[in-house]
Amino acid sequence: MRRLIHAKDIDYLALGATVLGTGGGGDPYIGALMAKQAIEKYGPVEMVSIDELNDDDLVIPSAMMGAPTVMVEKMPGGDEPVKAFTQLEKFLGRKAAATVSIEAGGLNSTIPFVVAAELGIPIVDADGMGRAFPEIPMTALHFGGISATPMMVADEKGNTVLLSTVNGAWTEALSRNATIVMGGSSMLALYGANADKMAPNLVHGTLSTAMKIGQLLEAKEDAAVRLANLLQFTDGVEVFRGKLTDVMRRTVDGFARGTVTLEGMGVDSGSVCRLEFQNENLIVMRDGDPVATVPDLITVLDQETIHPITTEELRYGQRVIVITMPCAPVWHRPECLELVGPRYFGYDFDFKPLRPLTTQNA
Amino acid sequence: MTYRLGIDVGGTNTDVVLLDKENRVIAKTKTAVTSDIVTGIRTGVGSVLEQSGVDGAQISHAMLGTTQVTNAIIERRELNDVAIVRLGAPATRAVKPLAGWPDDLRARYAEYSWIVGGGHEFDGREIAPLDEAEIRSIAESVKGKVQAVAITGVFSPVNTDHEERAGGIFREVLGEEIPISLSYQLGSVGLLERENATVLNAAVSSVAKRATMSFQQALADLGVHAALYLAQNDGTLMSVEYALLYPILTIACGPTNSMRGAAYLTGLKNAIVVDVGGTSTDVGVLVNGFPRESFVAVDVGGVRTNFRMPDLYSIGLGGGSRVTESEAGIEVGPKSVGYRIVEEGRAFGGDTTTFTDIVVALGKASVGTHPVQLPTDFAQKAYDIAMAKTAEAIDRMKTSAEPVPLILVGGGSVLLPSELEGASEVHRPENFDVANAIGAAIAQVSGRVDRIFAMDQKSREEVLEEAKSIAIAEAIRAGAEASTIEIVEIEEIPIAYLPGNAVRIKVTVAGTLATYNFGSKVDAYASH
Numbered sequence: 001m002r003r004l005i006h007a008k009d010i011d012y013l014a015l016g017a018t019v020l021g022t023g024g025g026g027d028p029y030i031g032a033l034m035a036k037q038a039i040e041k042y043g044p045v046e047m048v049s050i051d052e053l054n055d056d057d058l059v060i061p062s063a064m065m066g067a068p069t070v071m072v073e074k075m076p077g078g079d080e081p082v083k084a085f086t087q088l089e090k091f092l093g094r095k096a097a098a099t100v101s102i103e104a105g106g107l108n109s110t111i112p113f114v115v116a117a118e119l120g121i122p123i124v125d126a127d128g129m130g131r132a133f134p135e136i137p138m139t140a141l142h143f144g145g146i147s148a149t150p151m152m153v154a155d156e157k158g159n160t161v162l163l164s165t166v167n168g169a170w171t172e173a174l175s176r177n178a179t180i181v182m183g184g185s186s187m188l189a190l191y192g193a194n195a196d197k198m199a200p201n202l203v204h205g206t207l208s209t210a211m212k213i214g215q216l217l218e219a220k221e222d223a224a225v226r227l228a229n230l231l232q233f234t235d236g237v238e239v240f241r242g243k244l245t246d247v248m249r250r251t252v253d254g255f256a257r258g259t260v261t262l263e264g265m266g267v268d269s270g271s272v273c274r275l276e277f278q279n280e281n282l283i284v285m286r287d288g289d290p291v292a293t294v295p296d297l298i299t300v301l302d303q304e305t306i307h308p309i310t311t312e313e314l315r316y317g318q319r320v321i322v323i324t325m326p327c328a329p330v331w332h333r334p335e336c337l338e339l340v341g342p343r344y345f346g347y348d349f350d351f352k353p354l355r356p357l358t359t360q361n362a
Numbered sequence: 363m364t365y366r367l368g369i370d371v372g373g374t375n376t377d378v379v380l381l382d383k384e385n386r387v388i389a390k391t392k393t394a395v396t397s398d399i400v401t402g403i404r405t406g407v408g409s410v411l412e413q414s415g416v417d418g419a420q421i422s423h424a425m426l427g428t429t430q431v432t433n434a435i436i437e438r439r440e441l442n443d444v445a446i447v448r449l450g451a452p453a454t455r456a457v458k459p460l461a462g463w464p465d466d467l468r469a470r471y472a473e474y475s476w477i478v479g480g481g482h483e484f485d486g487r488e489i490a491p492l493d494e495a496e497i498r499s500i501a502e503s504v505k506g507k508v509q510a511v512a513i514t515g516v517f518s519p520v521n522t523d524h525e526e527r528a529g530g531i532f533r534e535v536l537g538e539e540i541p542i543s544l545s546y547q548l549g550s551v552g553l554l555e556r557e558n559a560t561v562l563n564a565a566v567s568s569v570a571k572r573a574t575m576s577f578q579q580a581l582a583d584l585g586v587h588a589a590l591y592l593a594q595n596d597g598t599l600m601s602v603e604y605a606l607l608y609p610i611l612t613i614a615c616g617p618t619n620s621m622r623g624a625a626y627l628t629g630l631k632n633a634i635v636v637d638v639g640g641t642s643t644d645v646g647v648l649v650n651g652f653p654r655e656s657f658v659a660v661d662v663g664g665v666r667t668n669f670r671m672p673d674l675y676s677i678g679l680g681g682g683s684r685v686t687e688s689e690a691g692i693e694v695g696p697k698s699v700g701y702r703i704v705e706e707g708r709a710f711g712g713d714t715t716t717f718t719d720i721v722v723a724l725g726k727a728s729v730g731t732h733p734v735q736l737p738t739d740f741a742q743k744a745y746d747i748a749m750a751k752t753a754e755a756i757d758r759m760k761t762s763a764e765p766v767p768l769i770l771v772g773g774g775s776v777l778l779p780s781e782l783e784g785a786s787e788v789h790r791p792e793n794f795d796v797a798n799a800i801g802a803a804i805a806q807v808s809g810r811v812d813r814i815f816a817m818d819q820k821s822r823e824e825v826l827e828e829a830k831s832i833a834i835a836e837a838i839r840a841g842a843e844a845s846t847i848e849i850v851e852i853e854e855i856p857i858a859y860l861p862g863n864a865v866r867i868k869v870t871v872a873g874t875l876a877t878y879n880f881g882s883k884v885d886a887y888a889s890h
Contacts, residue, residue: 030554034456069814070484073553074516078456114456156453157490183453183483243757317758 002052003208004044005123007036010110012214015307017109019213019230020206022297023311024280025106025132026068030075035110037078038117045113046122047207048098055196057097059124060088062112065136065153065175066185068312071107077156080187081114084154088189091150091162100124100198102139102191104206105132105280105297111187123207128191130203130328131297134255134279136175137168138340140330141191144201151175151190155182203328209234217306226306227321236325237354239284239292240273241266241303244318255279260314262322275300275322277311282345284322290347292324295331295340296354299323326355364422367407367588368803370796371399371428372616374640374701375773377799378406380414380421385626385804389413390796392773394701399430399573404580411584418585423875425802426577427593427615434569435562435613435663442509444471444564445532447500448557449480449515449524453489459514459557464664471561474508476500480524481516484864485816489516492524494531501535510564511536514545514557519813522546541567547608550812551866555668562665563610570609574602591841591875596670597622597652597801598808598872601841610669613662616798617644618672621653623801624769627791633767634756634785637797638774640682641698645675645755648769652850652870670810677755681729681774682707683717685744692740694720694748708734720744721777729776753783760784771797806872808850809837814866825867826852833869842873 005013013035014028021028039045053059062081064071089095099112099119104127116123128139136148148171153161161178165171171190179186216229231237242262249258257278264271274285281298284291292298300309303319331340332353338344341351365388368379372395380389389410396402403426411418434440446459459475460468478500479493504511511532515525525544532542543564549556578590592605593615605612617637624635631651637644647654653672660671678696682703686693699706699714706712708719709730721727723736724745760766765786770778771794780788793800811832815825830849837847848871855866 030457033461037456037458037461067484069551073551074450074481074483074489075454075553076456077452077454079452156455158452183487183489317760319758 003047005039005047005113006044007039009211010035010039010113012211012218013109013207014214015217016210016213017104017106018308018310019217019299020104020109020130020210020297021106021132021308021310022280022299023277024134025103025108026064026071027310028107028110030071031064031107031110034076034078035113035117038114042117042120045116047125048122049204050124050126050195050199050202053097053124053195055194057195058092058094058192059098059100059195059198060085060096060189060192061100061102061128062115063102063108063188063190064111064185065179065188070184074183074185076185076187078114080154080156081111082118083158083160084152084187084189085115085119087154087160087162088150088152088192091152092192096121096192097195098122098124100126100202101207102128102141103132104130104203104210108132109207109210124202125207126202126204127206128202130206131295132280133340136172136190139191140201140203140328141193141198142168143330143333143336146191146193146197146201148190150192151188153178153182154187203330223304223306227301230306231323234325235355236297236323238321239324240264240271240286240322241268242273242320244314244316244320247314247316256311258311258314262320265319273322278345279311281311283342283347284324290342290349290352292322292354293342293349293352294345295327295337295351297325297327299325324354326353329357332357363420365416365420366423366803367410367421367425367586368799368801369403369406369424369426370616370619370798370802371395371403371426371430372639372798373429376402376406377796378403378410379793379796379799379803380410380416381800381803387793387796387800388416390793390799392796399428400576400580403577404584407581407584407586418581419587421586421588423591424581424586424588425591425593425599425805427619427798427802428573428612429616430573431566431570431609432613432662434566435665438466438663440569440572441565442568443507444474444561445500445504445508445511446471446475446561447497447511447513447528448477449492449513449528450489450553451477451479451493453481454516454553457554459561461554462666463558467663467665474504480528482518482521482524484517484520484814486517486521492527494527497528497531498535501532505536509540510567511540511542512545512557512560512564513542514553514560516553517551517814518544518546519550541607543567543607546813548610549668550868551814552668555666558665559610559667559669562662562667563608566609567606570612571606574605589875593619593802593805595672596655596808596810596870597672597805599805599841599875600807604840613669614671617646617674618653619801619805620644620771620798621646621648621672621801622651622805623797623799624648624771624791625651626800626804627771627793627797628769628789630767630769630789633769633789634759635769635771636752636756636775636778637772638770638778639680639772640700640703640774641678641680642676643679643752643755643774645677645759646672647759650850673759675755675758677751679717679748679751681716681718681777685715685717685720687740692744692747694744694751708732717744717748718774718777720748726779727776749779752778756782756784770794806874807837807840807842808870808872809833809835809840809842809847810868810870811836812866812868814864816864825865829867829869830871833871837871837873841876843876844873847871847873
């Protein structure tokens with residue numbers, strides 16, 4: 001379904017993307033301002049589903065890489081998303097018919113809109129994760145056999161780096177290092193492929209999902225109604241309601257890890273909940289038992305506003321609701337869980353899906 | 363004998379206290395805030411001098427906490443035209459200065475805004491060399507057109523060099539009179555929020571100057587020639603010279619003053635403070651004698667900033683809160699008669715039921731001039747609702763389930779009982795009603811640093827020492843006596859995804875006022 005995306009939709013997208021960002025994914029505030037600035041300048045962006053493209057249409061995802069701290073301080077110049085994109089087109093010798101997001105959670109939901117607006121091409125209503133993850137290979141595209149490279153990394157100074165790598169780990173290592181030399185943030189064009197090859201390896205409808213979530217949360221309704229609407233729309237459940245009594249943070253290998261303790265309120269009175277995160281929320285333990293696990297989506301909401309709280313914003317005294325929502329079916333595959341399941345993050349138990357695959361239309 | 367004055371200009375009242383050398387309250391007064399602010403101050407100060415019989419000449423220090431700067435921003439009054447210069451091109455052009463500002467302010471300020479070559483990376487490297495020629499030409503083009511300059515460099519909390527140099531060029535071209543605000547003095551990482559704070563600071567510099575001068579004049583008229591200090595929102599004071607450089611730091615100092623006053627009056631360093639006013643109740647947390655800070659972005663007049671604000675939870679419950687009954691049930695607040703309670707409240711002979719009237723009707727406090735008769739069932743229900751709101755606000759601010767000491771201050775705190783849910787003990791200090799003015803009067807002078815340091819070249823101890831010495835130098839500039847400066851707080855925050863063990867370090871130090879602080883003239887722009 002074709003749909004025109006205006007500046008106001010970007011505000012909804014940013015809010016919904018924070019819910020899908022599961023505590024991480026970067027603050028969409030800057031990305032939303034960039035996308036809105038581009039739409040104001042070049043006009044609204046057309047959003048399409050991938051089956052509206054021709055099978056041999058080239059689709060190139062657009063993304064940003066780097067440290068959240070850098071992104072809020074050294075914002076992009078604005079030319080680099082398009083520069084990375086057009087340089088990759090030049091290398092491939094073909095023009096792209098559309099762009100798409102690789103990560104609907106957080107900041108990277110918004111960046112492809114900058115490219116789409118400026119180049120006048122549509123954006124596909126889909127993404128590569130259906131949530132946020134910290135590393136480039138953690139996408140359905142990767143597991144579908146689509147290579148992240150050739151990949152173009154661009155900075156605001158006009159530098160571009162073309163990567164051609166042997167596997168996902170090298171892509172992650174080389175692009176991360178190039179990004180650090182570029183000053184801690186960069187813009188990427190990567191995972192380019194024809195529409196027919198890409199279609200089965202995307203999570204579809206995620207951008208409109210994010211916008212709808214944003215609308216539901218901004219509706220003029222009571223908190224309880226907005227929460228119920230959100231859970232119904234995302235097929236999610238409330239796992240804990242409580243007060244934040246402790247936040248412990250530490251940095252491990254450049255990642256922000258932490259443990260949050262919640263004391264139950266209302267129906268959860270008398271229970272204690274532990275939430276663990278590494279940039280994104282990973283695990284919810286209720287009285288010692290895991291009740292929500294990565295790659296299912298785990299999001300912390302403020303009890304009054306029902307707005308999402310990122311891991312960086314968690315602090316003592318907050319009254320929160322922890323919800324979990326089912327992840328895209330692709331993540332249930334054993335080879336995917338090896339890279340994004342609880343054991344990958346150092347936990348001694350398996351993924352406990354909220355919606356086992358047999359009950360899903362996978 | 364010397365004395366000091368503490369003055370707090372709030373939303374409803376101007377409170378003035380006169381303290382002696384041992385910080386004992388000699389006289390206090392509450393007068394209505396006047397539209398020009400200064401008349402109310404003159405009345406209040408005149409009143410405490412008369413009550414005490416103290417001669418104005420015996421007053422050595424006067425401390426003012428005022429809402430004038432906040433009001434100027436909210437009401438868009440007397441704001442300066444500002445040259446807004448960001449040092450960051452080719453980076454940061456995707457989001458221009460004033461992004462996300464309310465349309466009226468954006469329209470006004472867009473004309474004089476630039477992004478020029480310069481700024482630093484997270485590790486201190488240059489993004490681009492500082493474009494000095496461009497800066498000089500901008501300075502020449504705005505000469506005579508703007509009354510202030512705001513300069514924000516990318517990663518200036520890591521490296522201040524470009525901001526300092528750009529400030530120097532503007533100073534050279536525009537002369538000594540034009541205030542120049544440098545962002546690294548006003549906030550930490552988060553370019554837009556820091557830039558917004560810097561632009562607001564520049565915009566209010568003339569209002570602040572006029573307010574300060576009229577305050578000085580009002581005191582002089584009463585024969586008071588004291589050293590003058592302004593309260594800032596972290597609970598410490600700054601000298602007039604410093605306040606003229608960073609007037610934006612005075613916003614929202616009122617709640618902080620109340621909390622500092624509460625700490626002083628009880629001697630408690632760790633407690634929850636409940637400040638009950640006419641319209642609202644603020645609940646805050648004292649940690650080591652200072653308010654716990656908020657981490658959330660703060661909107662000032664619609665502009666997103668990252669000011670160091672006290673972490674407060676406010677509820678719409680105060681002495682003047684209206685109590686109504688409808689089909690939906692009994693409601694207490696948030697609507698309030700405010701200062702008109704002395705005409706409209708039942709306890710004062712009016713016919714509006716307020717929270718005060720409920721408490722009086724139940725015989726839990728004696729306030730006002732008239733007896734109050736209300737159905738007991740109704741009054742008890744309304745009272746229970748108010749207590750539940752208060753208990754929830756207190757519980758929200760606590761960091762653990764353990765009961766904690768509670769301090770009640772503010773004129774409306776007589777309405778609260780001496781036992782509250784979650785409180786291990788309830789303190790009602792003497793002079794609770796003017797805790798805010800006392801908080802201003804007894805405040806110390808602080809210095810702060812909040813920057814990103816790389817730890818791969820230096821040891822942790824060396825980096826901490828460097829941060830401490832910067833904070834101490836700041837405190838001395840702000841008017842503190844060097845020998846009295848102590849470390850209040852050190853916080854280290856590791857930064858994710860960056861190499862070289864980049865750490866954000868926040869250090870706060872505080873010391874007592876130097877007895878003579880006009881000896882060293884602070885440069886008209888921020889350099890050190």
